[in-house]
Amino acid sequence: LIALCQQHNPVAILVRYGHITAAVMDAAPALKVIAKHGSGIDVIDVEAAAARGILVRAATGANAAAVSEHTWALILACAKSVIPLDRRLREGHWDKSTHKSLELEGRTLGLIGLGAIGSRVAKIACAFGMKVLAYPMRKRFRRNVNVLLNLASCSCRPMCCRFIAL
Secondary structure, eight states: OHHHHHHHOOSEEEESSSOBOHHHHHTOTTOOEEEEESSOOTTBOHHHHHHTTOEEEEETTTTHHHHHHHHHHHHHHHHTTHHHHHHHHHTTOOOTTTOOOOOOTTOEEEEEOOSHHHHHHHHHHHHTTOEEEEEOSSHHHHTTOOTTSEEOOTTOOGGGOSEEEO
């Protein structure tokens, strides 16, 4: 990365997985901004950037749709026993008469965090007819919570939820 910066002297860097250190910044004297795809800027040396007058930005929410959809893929796989049923079928067993699938309607989903991803997960839960207990981690989201959701206090016991997503 340092060699690339020395060769091309970028004005901006868009990072997804790599680490942007002070040495990388020093190799790019024209650098004005570092942008991070997705949330979190822990792969960027923010203090080094500030000392050099380089802006650091995150594309928060850019991957919210993909992450919330994957969350639902995992919830559905658990609710419908996809992995164990697949294994049993491959072993030659057909468990249709004995397997009871878990229906989501009327169940409770607990969400810890209600930002770009959590709010999308909550909307889908409502479409499934689920109850949603949500605890927004950021105070600014606590004021804007949809009336369909019940705000849970931190003392809410996870036992009341069939599924919990962080």
